[in-house]
Amino acid sequence: MSLGPRKEQILKAVVDQYIRSAEPVASKQLLEHWALNVSSATIRNEMAELETMGLLEQPHTSAGRVPSPAGYRYYVDQLMGKTGLSTSDREHIDSALKHKVESLERLLAEAGKLAAEITRHPAYALTPTQRYDSFERFVLFASDLLTVVCVVVMAGQQVNSRVVRHGEPVIESALAQLTAALNELLTGLRYDQITPELYDRLEKRSLDGRAYLRAVMVFLADLHGQEEQLRVVVEGSMHLFEHPEYRDIAKAHRMLSYLSDKKNLATLPQPYPTASRGVEIVIGPENVAAALQDASVVMATYHVGEMQGFIGLIGPTRMDYQAVTAKLAYVASKMEQVFQGQPQEEEK
């Protein structure tokens, strides 16, 4: 759908203005700041129509208009300029990411910090690729009538173990079967390679050990989650307070809590590689997470060889998408450069 040039002009003006002022924008204000050669009455009419279309909203009668999520979406997709970032920003990024490749985590942290700093929004970054360890060997044994100890040896020689409890008495033969099944079917695989079919086969082979199988899978999922958490970095959460939408304690609390649980960020949907410039923008209720219903996420992909990682920003829907997109894209591209320039050293 296209709105026609004047509606677009007005929508763009409203969004731009609101991004700057954080106040509902009135028809007269548009006249002052943008050179629209129509009267305020006309603008009012257009704004009313834009509202019925769902692109603008009114906090209450006799207030100015505010972009709706759909309005932001239209703005981002159709109206937003593609202007690059200022040379000072570019220099800032260049110099900040010059020598930071001691370790992967370090670079991530630095890039996140930088992104947060220049955009004034909290930033997060995910390591390039989830190169999870694969399973090497499973050992299960009963430690007493009701408890089973599950030991997993990973290919990297890390050993993890957990006591797995279940209401029913342990059946030795079932346990042996389950152990054999796990070893035969999972050895050499990573957690994320366990497909539903594979699980079915496991279940069929484990017979009476089904309850334990389930517990073991939970254990593996937890391990996986732990690994994942370590690979997320969050920086600059405090920038939240710079934005008036988070002057409400409850809101700030909710968002900060969300940000402080790395699991949340690790499981954010990741951008389609097809998105323009490699930057994807998810606006308000487009987010699945409840805590992000009135927030926007801007995320960029960076590639390291065949792996890809992500760096993103989280802020109010009233974000300067244009500036933020350009900055984030540049940071991401810079990260790629740094990775390429440096022979990839694994352990610090």
Place this chain on the structure above:
Amino acid sequence: MSLGPRKEQILKAVVDQYIRSAEPVASKQLLEHWALNVSSATIRNEMAELETMGLLEQPHTSAGRVPSPAGYRYYVDQLMGKTGLSTSDREHIDSALKHKVESLERLLAEAGKLAAEITRHPAYALTPTQRYDSFERFVLFASDLLTVVCVVVMAGQQVNSRVVRHGEPVIESALAQLTAALNELLTGLRYDQITPELYDRLEKRSLDGRAYLRAVMVFLADLHGQEEQLRVVVEGSMHLFEHPEYRDIAKAHRMLSYLSDKKNLATLPQPYPTASRGVEIVIGPENVAAALQDASVVMATYHVGEMQGFIGLIGPTRMDYQAVTAKLAYVASKMEQVFQGQPQEEEK
């Protein structure tokens, strides 16, 4: 100074009550909740005296009394019960810290999380001992007329380098002298072993390289700072929001910003080992950090062999010192146990 039994009783009652209610406590309230067999008028008189002594404060005339920092101090030193923690807490701690020794950082994180969880205050933890790497070798060379590259090889084979600039042209001979001095005097030492005398000797030996020496020291200090940051863990910052004193956005912001900079916590004064139970309490303005002027820090020491580490809590001065002290002390002692039980594994 001792106050006499009745004043003490009243002071204790005020503090206990205020810790629970977060509201200024009135003379009548004390009658209801504590079995003081005097009238409210007497209590008022006593409270007035306690106020002139600086142990209580009045937010305004016609409001109840609130403990002053000095009042808390007296409470903590003289009045506070030494009651241990509940068995449920003990069990909680026991079970949470049972199997968490995969890595040092991990245990720290877990202990911090636990401490924050059971006390409802943000917690931090420092690794046992700063076992910084020692210097192995210094290499300095001029890369152009005005810039010097400084390379430090650490005993752990890590290599750090930095470009060190100074307004004056590089003098080769001075550089050679400085390099020799650094290598002879610092090899085998850690940063924290560099004494002022040592620095003097370095300076004497480096002659015309003094400006570079200074820059090199800054570099080393930075490295040291980086190392230190990695060894601090902060958990449960969000518990801040549970306390009414942080309903003010500005206050919450300030404190959270403080907490999110690990350098702040790494440089907190550490408890005297002599303190009772190994727990030290620093109340409000007793803190040196500006951000902590109306906050209290409770910290405990734990020992691992000859090394010692710290775990602490940060919250409003209106803290349940008694409960919190007991809990923290128990967590710290539990950490010691876990460390001892497990052969100390260095790298994860």
Place this chain on the structure above:
DNA sequence: GTTAGCACTCGGTTAGATAGAGTGCTAAAA
């Protein structure tokens, strides 16, 4: 030294009243 009683203080809450910004609508102008 303690207590009852009372006047006084002060913050918090409520209720109007007011101002002002901004809209929607209508009728005239282009």
Place this chain on the structure above:
DNA sequence: TTTTAGCACTCTATCTAACCGAGTGCTAAC
């Protein structure tokens, strides 16, 4: 048919005044 000027209307934010009630300090009696 579209645009514009004008105006009535709406709603929020702010200010003021009044009031309530909790709590104190002081005085005088116990």
